[in-house]
Amino acid sequence: MTTTMKDVARRAGVDVSTVSLAMNNDPRIRMETRARILTVATELGYRKNLLARGLRSGKSFTIGAVVGSATPFWAEALAGAQSVLSDHDYHLILDYAPDAGRREETQIEALTAKRVDGLLIAPPDSEALDSDSETLRRYRSLKEQKVPFVFLDRFIPGVDADAVAVDDFAAACQATEYLIAQKHRRIAYLYPPHRMNTAQRDRREGYRQTMESHGVEPLFWATTKPGNDRREEAWEETRNRLNESESSGVTAILAATDSMAVGVLRALHESSVRVPEQMALIGCGGAAFAEYLQPPLSAVALPIRELGAQAARLLLLRIEGDVAPPKRVLLPTQLIIRGSC
Amino acid sequence: MTTTMKDVARRAGVDVSTVSLAMNNDPRIRMETRARILTVATELGYRKNLLARGLRSGKSFTIGAVVGSATPFWAEALAGAQSVLSDHDYHLILDYAPDAGRREETQIEALTAKRVDGLLIAPPDSEALDSDSETLRRYRSLKEQKVPFVFLDRFIPGVDADAVAVDDFAAACQATEYLIAQKHRRIAYLYPPHRMNTAQRDRREGYRQTMESHGVEPLFWATTKPGNDRREEAWEETRNRLNESESSGVTAILAATDSMAVGVLRALHESSVRVPEQMALIGCGGAAFAEYLQPPLSAVALPIRELGAQAARLLLLRIEGDVAPPKRVLLPTQLIIRGSC
DNA sequence: TTGAAAGCGCTACCAT
DNA sequence: ATGGTAGCGCTTTCAA
Numbered sequence: 001m002t003t004t005m006k007d008v009a010r011r012a013g014v015d016v017s018t019v020s021l022a023m024n025n026d027p028r029i030r031m032e033t034r035a036r037i038l039t040v041a042t043e044l045g046y047r048k049n050l051l052a053r054g055l056r057s058g059k060s061f062t063i064g065a066v067v068g069s070a071t072p073f074w075a076e077a078l079a080g081a082q083s084v085l086s087d088h089d090y091h092l093i094l095d096y097a098p099d100a101g102r103r104e105e106t107q108i109e110a111l112t113a114k115r116v117d118g119l120l121i122a123p124p125d126s127e128a129l130d131s132d133s134e135t136l137r138r139y140r141s142l143k144e145q146k147v148p149f150v151f152l153d154r155f156i157p158g159v160d161a162d163a164v165a166v167d168d169f170a171a172a173c174q175a176t177e178y179l180i181a182q183k184h185r186r187i188a189y190l191y192p193p194h195r196m197n198t199a200q201r202d203r204r205e206g207y208r209q210t211m212e213s214h215g216v217e218p219l220f221w222a223t224t225k226p227g228n229d230r231r232e233e234a235w236e237e238t239r240n241r242l243n244e245s246e247s248s249g250v251t252a253i254l255a256a257t258d259s260m261a262v263g264v265l266r267a268l269h270e271s272s273v274r275v276p277e278q279m280a281l282i283g284c285g286g287a288a289f290a291e292y293l294q295p296p297l298s299a300v301a302l303p304i305r306e307l308g309a310q311a312a313r314l315l316l317l318r319i320e321g322d323v324a325p326p327k328r329v330l331l332p333t334q335l336i337i338r339g340s341c
Numbered sequence: 342m343t344t345t346m347k348d349v350a351r352r353a354g355v356d357v358s359t360v361s362l363a364m365n366n367d368p369r370i371r372m373e374t375r376a377r378i379l380t381v382a383t384e385l386g387y388r389k390n391l392l393a394r395g396l397r398s399g400k401s402f403t404i405g406a407v408v409g410s411a412t413p414f415w416a417e418a419l420a421g422a423q424s425v426l427s428d429h430d431y432h433l434i435l436d437y438a439p440d441a442g443r444r445e446e447t448q449i450e451a452l453t454a455k456r457v458d459g460l461l462i463a464p465p466d467s468e469a470l471d472s473d474s475e476t477l478r479r480y481r482s483l484k485e486q487k488v489p490f491v492f493l494d495r496f497i498p499g500v501d502a503d504a505v506a507v508d509d510f511a512a513a514c515q516a517t518e519y520l521i522a523q524k525h526r527r528i529a530y531l532y533p534p535h536r537m538n539t540a541q542r543d544r545r546e547g548y549r550q551t552m553e554s555h556g557v558e559p560l561f562w563a564t565t566k567p568g569n570d571r572r573e574e575a576w577e578e579t580r581n582r583l584n585e586s587e588s589s590g591v592t593a594i595l596a597a598t599d600s601m602a603v604g605v606l607r608a609l610h611e612s613s614v615r616v617p618e619q620m621a622l623i624g625c626g627g628a629a630f631a632e633y634l635q636p637p638l639s640a641v642a643l644p645i646r647e648l649g650a651q652a653a654r655l656l657l658l659r660i661e662g663d664v665a666p667p668k669r670v671l672l673p674t675q676l677i678i679r680g681s682c
Numbered sequence: 683t684t685g686a687a688a689g690c691g692c693t694a695c696c697a698t
Numbered sequence: 699a700t701g702g703t704a705g706c707g708c709t710t711t712c713a714a
């Protein structure tokens with residue numbers, strides 16, 4: 001058996017309620033008494049039971065996080081969230097949600113069963129979230145059950161909830177503006193058309209609007225074949241495009257993600273297209289390795305860590321009872337010019 | 342108020358104990374009765390309370406994970422663990438443990454207070470873990486409290502516990518053997534000497550022994566200045582080494598990590614040293630982007646996902662009561678030759 | 683096959 | 699300033 005408050009109480013010659021108060025630093029307990037209780041507790045190796053506390057107080061000090069996969073992106077975002085949460089004595093329960101292999105008792109339900117105090121959710125990438133979809137219904141049900149949650153980096157149009165996202169629209173604008181200012185006209189936008197989320201859509205839209213506002217025609221390079229990863233898709237697509245006559249005259253490529261830019265770089269290198277002389281390139285993301293590519297990759301850096309941190313802060317506010325209407329926070333991005341353009 | 346078993350019981354005209362049994366698919370309950378209970382439960386929107394169950398049954402179905410930081414490495418390892426755990430209805434509580442900012446009530450203690458059923462632990466990098474260190478004491482205390490735990494990728498020499506690690510020794514051997522077979526003789530090993538863990542030590546040792554067994558003298562390139570990250574350290578160090586007369590004649594570099602290889606590549610490029618013609622290069626890790634570097638980076642691939650998965654399996658066994666003496670599992674690595682050597 | 687009752691370890695209310 | 703006590707929602711004997 002593990003030691004309980006009862007054991008401590010008996011040994012210290014006080015009541016369990018006194019032990020409880022002492023443990024929580026309640027000012028009503030005399031310093032002297034508390035000291036004695038604390039001593040006894042250490043002697044007995046007492047460890048408080050947060051399950052019991054949670055059951056009794058209706059608060060678990062645990063947050064559930066549901067993200068798609070274990071990418072560096074999410075790792076960093078969750079690290080940002082965790083650093084904020086741990087400052088407030090909350091823990092993070094992780095739940096990767098690969099689209100395939102969905103179980104009967106779904107992940108969110110399992111998390112709420114553990115009585116998490118709130119959820120951080122990155123909705124799955126999907127264009128086809130019809131209004132009666134399973135996913136949608138689940139988010140709505142969360143709202144009804146009054147479980148606080150915040151969308152991470154993307155959101156579901158039909159669900160009115162807090163969301164923290166990188167300003168993807170502005171990110172694409174910044175990059176496009178820069179390329180145009182550099183006198184580029186034929187600027188291609190390389191992106192993955194399948195399973196697009198709001199983030200990807202915003203980027204594409206930022207590119208499109210910026211191009212059009214300058215009277216330049218957008219040039220969309222949507223990847224055609226899904227590959228093993230974004231790098232591979234971008235690599236293949238770029239190779240194909242370089243051989244098309246339609247692509248002649250393209251002097252700059254804006255890639256929807258850092259990973260894609262890496263694939264582009266490889267294709268360009270293999271075709272002996274010099275960067276930046278013959279082709280300028282900008283990525284999106286701000287991955288640390290970008291600086292170390294050949295040439296160093298220019299990119300729009302996204303404040304990923306801050307994304308998680310802000311979402312956590314917003315969630316904590318909700319948990320503390322904030323009832324303001326749902327917020328949608330957009331985090332500013334930063335264009336970092338390196339050797340690739 | 343949330344709906345409880347009591348509510349369901351009343352509405353279904355049965356006792357709570359019956360509801361409990363029905364919910365857990367106990368064969369003693371008649372199919373018909375269970376069906377009715379389940380219907381009522383859905384009607385009422387009943388959600389089981391895992392805190393209560395945990396308190397009562399002494400099992401939380403939650404595993405704590407303590408790792409150093411949010412690197413892609415750990416993200417992938419934890420994804421591997423999570424996929425195994427979720428198959429067994431366990432959840433993972435995440436806890437990054439940056440060496441700095443250690444709190445009074447330390448992370449492991451907080452996790453055990455939540456009554457996790459076990460722990461996955463990546464001990465901090467440190468050569469100076471004297472036998473009476475705080476960390477060491479904590480692991481010993483875990484053993485005493487009979488909290489099952491498994492070390493991830495590294496371990497503490499003084500603590501006899503389960504550990505799953507990549508075979509770092511063999512990894513370095515493979516790479517070194519290959520370079521020697523390619524007729525390289527002056528092969529430098531670039532590594533970070535500070536805060537070394539068992540993984541890093543094993544790699545260095547694998548390199549050393551392989552070199553010596555072939556009668557070739559090891560050439561250690563320990564980084565001198567700590568930089569912002571491994572890439573930067575490696576970059577700087579390589580630059581300096583290339584200018585030293587002592588380094589003349591070096592024809593191959595084995596980098597302790599993929600990140601370091603990236604830094605090396607940059608330094609070589611800037612010094613116009615051609616890879617692999619003038620300098621061969623191999624990294625350690627198997628990061629996905631390695632293939633996309635210029636030239637594509639040869640590397641020893643480490644089964645990181647499997648690392649997490651195996652650790653999770655081992656931990657589950659312990660939780661189920663396995664009392665065999667502590668195991669130390671080593672996962673095989675694979676040398677992948679690409680353009681850099 | 684189902685019901686009754688005890689209790690997991692804690693908090694919070696009401697006494698004293 | 700401290701003690702007594704009633705649950706939080708569930709599982710788990712033991713009875714019926």
